[in-house]
Amino acid sequence: MKRIVVNGANGYVASHFINALLKKGFPVSALVRSGQDESAREKLLNSLQIANGGSLPSIQNLEVLDYHLTQEYLGLSSGEVRRLFQGEVDYYHFAASLKFNSKSRSEIFATNVDGLDRSLAMFAQSASSKARFLYIGTAYSCGIMKGAFREQFYPDAGIESFRNYYEQSKRMAENRVRMYMEKYGIKSHVIRLSQVVGHSRTGVTNTGYGVFDFTRRLARLSRNYPQKRIRVRIDPQGTQNMIPVDSVVKQLMQATTTNDLPVVMNMVASESVPNRYLIEVLNRELPLRLEAAPGLKSVDMGSVERLVAVGMSFTGEYSALNLEFDTTERDRIMGQEAGLVTRESIGRMLSCFLEAEGLVEVAE
Numbered sequence: 001m002k003r004i005v006v007n008g009a010n011g012y013v014a015s016h017f018i019n020a021l022l023k024k025g026f027p028v029s030a031l032v033r034s035g036q037d038e039s040a041r042e043k044l045l046n047s048l049q050i051a052n053g054g055s056l057p058s059i060q061n062l063e064v065l066d067y068h069l070t071q072e073y074l075g076l077s078s079g080e081v082r083r084l085f086q087g088e089v090d091y092y093h094f095a096a097s098l099k100f101n102s103k104s105r106s107e108i109f110a111t112n113v114d115g116l117d118r119s120l121a122m123f124a125q126s127a128s129s130k131a132r133f134l135y136i137g138t139a140y141s142c143g144i145m146k147g148a149f150r151e152q153f154y155p156d157a158g159i160e161s162f163r164n165y166y167e168q169s170k171r172m173a174e175n176r177v178r179m180y181m182e183k184y185g186i187k188s189h190v191i192r193l194s195q196v197v198g199h200s201r202t203g204v205t206n207t208g209y210g211v212f213d214f215t216r217r218l219a220r221l222s223r224n225y226p227q228k229r230i231r232v233r234i235d236p237q238g239t240q241n242m243i244p245v246d247s248v249v250k251q252l253m254q255a256t257t258t259n260d261l262p263v264v265m266n267m268v269a270s271e272s273v274p275n276r277y278l279i280e281v282l283n284r285e286l287p288l289r290l291e292a293a294p295g296l297k298s299v300d301m302g303s304v305e306r307l308v309a310v311g312m313s314f315t316g317e318y319s320a321l322n323l324e325f326d327t328t329e330r331d332r333i334m335g336q337e338a339g340l341v342t343r344e345s346i347g348r349m350l351s352c353f354l355e356a357e358g359l360v361e362v363a364e
């Protein structure tokens with residue numbers, strides 16, 4: 001079986017993927033940066049345990065290497081690099097800074113563009129011609145555009161073409177991948193994800209980004225202001241493209257065993273969930289009365305509404321969107337059903353998330 005190398009391995013999506021790879025018997029080399037109080041191995045095992053529902057999967061085919069995106073050859077020894085790229089290898093680059101605020105600009109580019117560059121350089125110099133570099137991108141690197149975001153490369157653009165530096169950095173990153181393909185002839189693929197959420201069947205959700213971050217904030221407020229009417233600057237006609245983590249893992253597993261992968265794939269849901277539905281679920285789950293008020297001005301907000309608006313400083317950028325993603329290439333390889341996501345499963349994730357975080361009373 002080919003070796004699967006994964007960086008950013010302890011992250012949310014990567015750890016779920018590694019869990020599935022280990023269960024299928026793939027040898028996995030996981031690159032994790034050690035923390036102040038935790039070794040790389042401890043960090044990965046903690047994430048794997050969560051991804052596997054509380055217990056560790058079998059880890060006899062797993063090796064963990066401590067790495068640094070900031071160093072040449074990612075801080076790995078020449079022996080480690082040689083071993084990593086022996087035989088047939090798929091190398092998955094997951095590592096990224098998911099920060100959005102302007103204050104983190106230099107960290108975002110240092111991680112998402114310069115860090116990727118070092119990863120690509122190591123691959124180009126060390127991997128065999130059979131090895132593949134799979135870059136995990138985001139469907140939001142579409143930035144501010146009209147029409148469908150196609151499964152192709154788009155040129156770099158200034159910050160005015162994006163909602164934030166994260167999106168801009170991920171677009172630049174795709175073009176670094178392209179440059180290495182053209183200049184050094186490496187075999188590479190870009191896999192773009194939309195918002196990765198919880199498990200479609202069980203509802204278990206171990207991520208707190210986007211809609212879930214918003215949900216957590218509202219739940220906390222509703223404790224202090226029960227039954228309060230709260231208007232939020234959200235377009236009820238706007239939509240969120242959310243893809244369950246089990247669906248992403250299934251498609252990544254398929255990518256691993258597919259030889260003729262497209263160069264760019266949009267791994268997104270075929271139908272987005274309307275904000276109107278999400279508001280309905282939150283009103284059902286939480287003791288508050290949330291109302292969509294897209295035109296609400298700051299001066300007309302009450303104090304609680306202002307608190308909610310501050311907490312939406314990032315998610316707000318995504319609250320009036322109806323993005324369209326082309327999935328022709330993804331569907332050709334994975335089948336159209338790969339993008340199927342029901343609203344009910346997203347509703348279930350919101351309920352499970354609130355319960356797991358202890359944010360709602362659970363009926364006996």
Ligand SMILES: NC(=O)c1ccc[n+]([C@@H]2O[C@H](COP(=O)([O-])OP(=O)(O)OC[C@H]3O[C@@H](n4cnc5c(N)ncnc54)[C@H](OP(=O)(O)O)[C@@H]3O)[C@@H](O)[C@H]2O)c1
Pocket residue numbers: 007008009010011012013014033067068069070093094095096097098111115136137138139170192193194195196197209
């Ligand atoms: N989650 C989503 O909804 C979503 C949507 C679209 C695209 N994506 C893409 O999917 C990938 C994984 O996302 P995720 O949600 O799983 O993210 P995550 O849980 O935040 O994981 C990010 C990983 O990157 C590592 N990392 C960050 N900065 C690093 C640095 N300077 N050096 C080395 N490692 C570093 C983190 O290590 P530490 O734990 O040590 O910080 C972690 O292992 C990212 O490329 C992201 O852009 C995610």
